[in-house]
Amino acid sequence: MSSHFPISAEEGKMGLVQWLKGQFLCHLVICYGFLVSGLLVNLLQICTLPLWPINKQLARRINCKLGYCLTSQSVALLEWWSGTEVVLYTDPENYRLYGKENAIVVLNHNFEIDFLCGWTFCDIFGVLGASKCLAKKELSYLPVIGWMWYFLEMVFIKRKWEEDKRNFVQSLQNLRDYPENFWFLLHCEGTRFTEEKHQVSMEVAEKKGLPKLKHHLLPRTKGFWVAVQNLRGTVAAVYCCTLNFRNNETPTLLGVLNGEKYHPDLYVRRIPLESIPEDEAECSAWLHKLYQEKDKFQEDYSQTGCFPGPKVTPPRRSWALINWLGWTCLLLYPLCLLLVQLVKSGSILTILATVGFCAAVSVGVRWMIGQTEIKRSSSYGVPLNNK
Ligand SMILES: CC/C=C\C/C=C\C/C=C\C/C=C\C/C=C\C/C=C\CCC(=O)SCCNC(=O)CCNC(=O)[C@H](O)C(C)(C)COP(=O)(O)OP(=O)(O)OC[C@H]1O[C@@H](n2cnc3c(N)ncnc32)[C@H](O)[C@@H]1OP(=O)(O)O
Numbered sequence: 001m002s003s004h005f006p007i008s009a010e011e012g013k014m015g016l017v018q019w020l021k022g023q024f025l026c027h028l029v030i031c032y033g034f035l036v037s038g039l040l041v042n043l044l045q046i047c048t049l050p051l052w053p054i055n056k057q058l059a060r061r062i063n064c065k066l067g068y069c070l071t072s073q074s075v076a077l078l079e080w081w082s083g084t085e086v087v088l089y090t091d092p093e094n095y096r097l098y099g100k101e102n103a104i105v106v107l108n109h110n111f112e113i114d115f116l117c118g119w120t121f122c123d124i125f126g127v128l129g130a131s132k133c134l135a136k137k138e139l140s141y142l143p144v145i146g147w148m149w150y151f152l153e154m155v156f157i158k159r160k161w162e163e164d165k166r167n168f169v170q171s172l173q174n175l176r177d178y179p180e181n182f183w184f185l186l187h188c189e190g191t192r193f194t195e196e197k198h199q200v201s202m203e204v205a206e207k208k209g210l211p212k213l214k215h216h217l218l219p220r221t222k223g224f225w226v227a228v229q230n231l232r233g234t235v236a237a238v239y240c241c242t243l244n245f246r247n248n249e250t251p252t253l254l255g256v257l258n259g260e261k262y263h264p265d266l267y268v269r270r271i272p273l274e275s276i277p278e279d280e281a282e283c284s285a286w287l288h289k290l291y292q293e294k295d296k297f298q299e300d301y302s303q304t305g306c307f308p309g310p311k312v313t314p315p316r317r318s319w320a321l322i323n324w325l326g327w328t329c330l331l332l333y334p335l336c337l338l339l340v341q342l343v344k345s346g347s348i349l350t351i352l353a354t355v356g357f358c359a360a361v362s363v364g365v366r367w368m369i370g371q372t373e374i375k376r377s378s379s380y381g382v383p384l385n386n387k
């Protein structure tokens with residue numbers, strides 16, 4: 001109906017801003033900033049190598065700050081560029097503990113930007129630089145991000161228990177004296193939700209006599225049990241996190257880059273670690289029960305559009321934006337100088353080299369974004385090939 005009326009100046013301005021956010025040139029500037037600052041961060045991380053044997057805790061703290069410099073750029077992209085506001089449903093009693101203790105975070109794995117929402121909560125509670133995850137080995141080869149994670153002591157696994165167990169336990173033990181508060185993220189489903197994987201995992205559930213889940217894959221329990229056992233005394237609680245998006249949104253990282261605003265809701269329950277059984281079989285049964293509860297929350301959410309309990313929209317933190325703008329200005333300056341030189345020189349070779357460089361940046365980041373797409377999810381958890 002509103003299209004019958006002339007648009008206001010405000011609406012026109014918003015339309016222009018939205019249009020700009022969709023332009024390739026803007027994306028190129030963002031991607032250039034991310035990639036070049038990322039490589040600089042990687043370089044600085046390499047420079048901390050000699051410090052590790054001398055003062056390990058200082059080296060770790062420096063790496064947390066460097067990690068923040070890079071990761072928070074994507075948080076700024078979500079919060080300030082796309083205007084997405086994350087909403088938290090949680091007990092206010094527990095709210096004051098978030099960020100002040102170490103925790104294992106158990107999160108569903110249905111969305112292409114769930115990691116980005118996770119990072120945003122980490123930033124809100126001041127643990128972004130130190131945040132960790134049990135991640136598939138393939139992610140450690142991702143340029144910039146994967147290389148950065150190596151220095152942040154991220155735990156990588158091949159998802160083959162016999163091959164993983166030694167390194168997994170050792171990596172967890174290493175975290176026992178970590179100098180900063182951290183959250184350790186575990187996607188117990190082990191892979192992203194697809195209809196095919198769901199069907200297979202429900203066949204496994206049936207064979208095991210477990211109730212079927214509608215919104216989750218059957219959790220794999222070994223990693224959770226080992227993490228809980230090895231982090232007892234280091235981690236205070238498990239945060240049972242259930243993420244969903246209003247209006248049946250299926251968010252993508254490309255959408256975020258295009259300035260699309262999403263509406264994520266996260267329901268967090270804090271479960272003290274002491275209340276989790278030590279015995280493997282009991283712990284496994286406990287995790288299955290947790291996933292049955294999470295499934296119920298998702299089902300209720302799909303009916304009502306909200307999770308239980310009071311909700312809060314934490315304010316965006318300016319640091320992510322300041323850091324992002326700082327890097328952008330710093331890196332745009334030499335780029336502009338180069339462009340001016342280019343125009344002045346009129347050399348075909350230089351022009352071709354610059355176009356090639358821009359294309360490489362664009363293809364490189366597009367490839368990285370591709371890693372987040374569910375349609376490119378691995379075949380892990382489907383019957384013919386378990387990898
Ligand atoms: C206040 C706000 C709070 C929080 C904010 C939220 C989050 C922020 C926190 C931190 C952010 C930090 C970083 C995030 C950034 C980026 C990274 C993002 C994502 C990367 C994530 C990944 O890479 S996911 C993939 C890797 N992770 C995992 O795989 C973990 C889960 N898996 C495990 O833990 C497994 O146990 C294992 C891999 C360790 C070992 O697996 P394995 O299969 O060898 O052993 P299991 O015993 O576990 O399983 C075997 C049994 O499973 C049965 N089976 C067979 N097929 C299936 C199937 N399809 N589904 C389920 N089960 C199956 C099989 O029958 C075996 O049964 P048995 O009875 O025989 O044991």
Ligand SMILES: CCCCCCCCCCCCCCCC(=O)OC[C@@H](O)COP(=O)(O)O
Nearest residue numbers: 034073074077115191192368369372377378380
């Ligand atoms: C300003 C920033 C602009 C550009 C941002 C580019 C950022 C690229 C970030 C890449 C981060 C990749 C994290 C992906 C996490 C993920 O979702 O991994 C999937 C695994 O769990 C499971 O894999 P699978 O078995 O294949 O489903």
